[in-house]
Each structure stands twice: as structure tokens, then as C-alpha cells.
Amino acid sequence: MSSIAGHAAAGITAYLCCNRWACAPSHWAVVPFAFLAVCPDLDYLAVWLLGYAASPRVTHSLLFALAASLLVHRLTRRPTSARLPIAWLLAAGLSHPLMDLLVGAHPVPLLWPIGAEVAVPVGLLPSAGALQPGNYYLWRNLVIELGVLLPPLALLVALARPGTPRRLTWWVLCTAPFWAAFLAVSLALAR
Template sequence: MSSIMGHAAAGITVFLSCARWRDSRSRRALVPCVILAICADFDYFVVWAFGYAAKPRVTHSMVFALAVAVVARVAMRRVTATWISITGLLTASLSHPVLDLLVGAHTVPLFWPLGAETSISIGVLPSAGALDPANYYLWKNLLIELGVLLPVFALVIALARHTAGRDMATRAMLIAPLWLAFVAWSISLPR
């Protein structure tokens, strides 16, 4: 599983890529984007409270992502009159199972109820590790995960904002070696 920081960063990335900058109503969409990006793990509350763990975790499916994106869109329209496209909300919601899939350590029921759980053989992201502040691997893996994700997220935001090509190319060439080092470090970790 990816970390809560990685999921939240994905939600922030979607917000920064989709929000209408001059419309003050769209600024209120940051919180829903972040919540949608992390809400697939809200099923842990059921595990912690009742000891019940669903298998498969349908909260990591495209059906769930679509359902919560539609609910969020309707709620945002009725409650806050906030503007963000359904595509943006769906992207924020789908970012969660995709990031978990990129860890490569666990299967994800992405196509539930239509198909079997999905996995990839090479994890591009490290696993989040046990949630214990004294856990060395939690902090090491968080550093690696953010080293892999943040440059990609910055590129997505730059493309969405139509950043000048020359500026973006220069920055990308400067950051690419460091990003590749984080990717190599992540891939080299045992799964």
C-alpha cells in the first residue's frame, strides 16, 4: 500500500491541475480532492472498530471510485456550490488504487466485480510500512515514495497549467537524474 502522504499528494495534484484559478469557489475543492484520494482506505476504520476485513477490498475498485466521485460532485453542488469537473473528482478517487497497484506488493480489485484482482510484478513505489513513528522503514519508504511521486506530480501540474516548454524542459533535465535514482532505489527494495 502507498502512504497517506502519497495519496494526499495525488489529491492535491488533481486539485492544482483541475481547479479554475480565478474562481474562488474552485478553491474549496481542495479538501474533497484530498478526501477522495485517501477515502479508499477508510475501510480500515471498520477493521479497527469491528475486526472485520473485507476481501476483496472493494473500496479499491473503479466502481467505488466512480460512486464516491459522483456523490462528491452532487454534494459539492448542493452544499458549497464548489466547481471542479467530475473528471477531476474521478481522477482523484482513482489515484488511490492506481498508487496502491504501483507498490506491486499486493493485488488490487481494480475491476471488481467484473474480474480478478490485479497486480504488477515490479513495484515502482515502496510499501508504506507499519504506522509507528519509531519505525525506520516507514520514514525511509516515505522519502523514497515522495522522491518518486513529487517530480511526476509536478510535471502533471506544469502540463495542466501549460507551463512554457523551455522552462519545463530545463527543470525536467535537472530533476530527472535524482528522480531516476529514487525510482531505482524503490525498485531495488525487497517486496
């Protein structure tokens, strides 16, 4: 699985891309986007509190992402302002199972209930590891994951906002070597 920081960053990215078009009514709107990106892992509450682990984890399916996005879209509707755009809410909701798929450690039930679980042979992102503050691998993998994720997420935000192509090109050329290095380290961990 990917880290909560990586999932939240994907939700915030969807908000920032949407907010460029002034669709989001205010800064409070970042909350539903981040929630949608993180909420599939709320099924861990059942594990921690009740000792129940669902299999398959249907919260990691496309159907759940669609249903959660539609629910948030409906709940955030206010008569005095524009609704949050469903396409960007759906992007935030879909980011979670897709990022977990990119870890490659476990199959993800993307097509539940009509299909089998989906897996990729090599993970592009490192696994979050055991959630213990003293776990060295948790922190190492978090840094690697953010090094792989943040440049493409920042690029998406930059593409959604007005700016000069020259400045964007310069930024991409400067960050690409660092991103490639983090990606190479992440791929080396997958071996």
C-alpha cells in the first residue's frame, strides 16, 4: 500500500488542479478532495477496532471510488455556490486504488464485483511498511515515495495553471534528474 502522505498529496493535487478553474468555492474544498484520496483505507478501522479484515478490500475498487465521489459531490452541494466538479472528485477518489496498484505488492480489486483483482508485475512506488514510528523502512520508503510522486503531481498542478511554457520547461528539466533518481531507487527496491 501507498502512504497516507502520498494519498493525501494526490487528493490535494486534484483540488489544486480544479481550483485553477475557480470551481472550488474556497479553501475548505481541499478537505473533500483529500478525504476521497484517503478514505479507502478507512477499512483499517474495522481491522484495528473489531479485528475484521475484509477480503477483497472493496473500498479499493472503481465502484467504491465512483460511489464515494458521487456522495461527496452531493453532500458538498450548496445553493449559494458552485458544486465541486465531479470529474476532479472522481480523480481524487480513483487516485487511491491506482497508487496502491503502482506499489505492486498486492493485487487490488479494481474491477470488483465483476472481475478478479488486478496486479502489476513491478511496483513503481515502495510499500509503506509497518506503521511504527521507530521503523526505519517506513521513513525511508516515505521519502522515496514522495520523491517519485511529488514531481509529477506538481507538474499536473503547473499544467492546470496559467504560466509561461518556458518557465515550466525549465522546471521540468531541473527536476527530472531528481525524479529519475528516486524512481530508480524505488525500482531497485522492487527486485
